[in-house]
Amino acid sequence: xxxxxxxxxxxxxxxxxxxxxxxxxxxxxxxxxxxxxxxxxxxxxxxxxxxxxxxxxxxxxxxxxxxxxxxxxxxxxxxxxxxxxxxxxxxxxxxxxxxxxxxxxxxxxxxxxxxxxxxxxxxxxxxxxxxxxxxxxxxxxxxxxxxxxxxxxxxxxxxxxxxxxxxxxxxxxxxxxxxxxxxxxxxxxxxxxxxxxxxxxxxxxxxxxxxxxxxxxxxxxxxxxxxxxxxxxxxxxxxxxxxxxxxxxxxxxxxxxxxxxxxxxxxxxxxxxxxxxxxxx
Numbered sequence: 001x002x003x004x005x006x007x008x009x010x011x012x013x014x015x016x017x018x019x020x021x022x023x024x025x026x027x028x029x030x031x032x033x034x035x036x037x038x039x040x041x042x043x044x045x046x047x048x049x050x051x052x053x054x055x056x057x058x059x060x061x062x063x064x065x066x067x068x069x070x071x072x073x074x075x076x077x078x079x080x081x082x083x084x085x086x087x088x089x090x091x092x093x094x095x096x097x098x099x100x101x102x103x104x105x106x107x108x109x110x111x112x113x114x115x116x117x118x119x120x121x122x123x124x125x126x127x128x129x130x131x132x133x134x135x136x137x138x139x140x141x142x143x144x145x146x147x148x149x150x151x152x153x154x155x156x157x158x159x160x161x162x163x164x165x166x167x168x169x170x171x172x173x174x175x176x177x178x179x180x181x182x183x184x185x186x187x188x189x190x191x192x193x194x195x196x197x198x199x200x201x202x203x204x205x206x207x208x209x210x211x212x213x214x215x216x217x218x219x220x221x222x223x224x225x226x227x228x229x230x231x232x233x234x235x236x237x238x239x240x241x242x243x244x245x246x247x248x249x250x251x252x253x254x255x256x257x258x259x260x261x262x263x264x265x266x267x268x269x270x271x272x273x274x275x276x277x278x279x280x281x
Contacts, residue, residue, distance in 0.1 A: 005245045007277030008033030008253045010064045010226070012260045012269060016048040022273055023052035027059040029276040033092065035064035035253065040103035046079040053087040060090050064226075064253065065167060065186065067098025069119035070109040073126040073143065081131060081156050089157035093127075094186060094224075095120065096167030118142060121178060124164065131161050165224055170207055180215045184222035184251075199225065201247035208248035226253040231275030238281040245280055252278065 009031050011019050023034040034052060038045040049061045061083070068076065076093075084091040097120060098104070100111045110116055122140040129136045133155055138145040156162045165184030169175035172190060179185050189203045190196060208223055215221065225244045229237035241252050256272055259265035 005241060005249065005280060006032040006251045007241075008035055008060070008062075008251060009273055009277075010035040010037065010253055010255050011048075012255070012257050012265070013037070013043070014266055015043060016051045018266065019043075019048045020051035020055045022270060023059060023061070024055040025270065026273050027056045029274050031059060031254075031273070031277050033060040033062060033251070033253075035062045035092075035094070038063050038066045040070065040107055040109065046083060049083055049091075050086060053083060053090070056087075056090075058090075060092055061087055062092030062165075063094050065094040065096045065098065065165075067116075068095045068123040068127075069097060069116035070104065071123070073123035074130060074145070076123070077127045077130040078153065080127075080162055081153050084156045084158060084162050085154065091156075091158070092163050092165060092184075094165040094167075094184075095124065096186065096188075117174070124166075124178075124182070128161055128164075131156050160219065163220075163222070165222060168207065170203060171210075176207075176210060176214075180211065181217070183217075183219060184224055185211065186224050201243045204244060204247035204249055222250045223248055224251040224253060225249045226255050228255060229278040231272045231278075234279060234281065237278035241278045242280055254278070 009026050011022055019036060026034045036045050036048050045063050052061055080091055080093050097113065097116045104111050119142055122143050126138055126143055126145065129138060134149060134152055135147045137147045163184060164182040165186055166179045166182050167186045167188050168179040170187060170189045185207060187199050187203060187207055188196065189199055204223060204225065211221060229240050244252060256269050259268045
């Protein structure tokens, strides 16, 4: 059993001030991470995380998730490294293709899956290259960067880089090869027909074995699963997360997405935060 399973909470929505207050409550209650989603149009994730950084000292801060294909990677690199310094090295960047039904087409963002995958791969190379410092130049299919010496920021506090968690479509080879190059896996099992399906502990075990067999990086690697636990029952919560810990997960992300848009939704979210993270017994 993985005795050191970390627990994070993903904020389902609200203004930056509320998110910062909830992050402070999450830290007080013993959660290890506080995450926000990154919309095409809405409350800005990085402004929100900056506000949370100013109200907290220990808790990790990150996105869940950042669809890198619709962003300028140098802008995201700047935001992440700025927050990394502001928070004294507490940032986690979670990336993936994103869900096109969250407004991609409405704002003219690229919707084609193959192109988004190309942009994601190149964007990650640009991000990590910029974080390594100058001189840096890049000549890809979509991005072309010349060495820049105009006020570059300092390198990230976290080394060798800010941890990057990547969505992995299992068992798609290209998607999993991308995961191997970075620092964490957000499992996304697929059917042979290319449809999303529910994650199982068996999937996690298989994906963990794949990572261990093929990853050459020596840095720490996380496997991240998401779900909901009843905060009022330690026994039931422990039973839910134990099967994921046994399968090899290193992070549990508590998600109360059904609270979004409800009249007392934020009250329910705050209550669950204050009940504290689920614990392995």
